[in-house]
Amino acid sequence: MLLTPSRNLKGPYKAFGNSDEWGEKYASILQGILNSDFSVITEDYDIACHLYLPGVYDAYSRSEADIF
DSSP states (O other): OOOOGGGOOOOSOOOOOOOOHHHHHHHHHHHHHHTTOTHHHHHHSOTTOEEEETTTEEEESHHHHHHO
């Protein structure tokens, strides 16, 4: 079955989120990365972050996130 606009069914979820400060911060970090502003990694990631990267690879720290 092909996925086409005519077969796209509207789901029951109609909310648009909220303005929680942590959600806004996370969105800001993701938006920075998507806009190729990788400085958000060294500025906003926690120094002790634990990352689960592709290839079943665990990484720790901002520097490893920046390398990825």
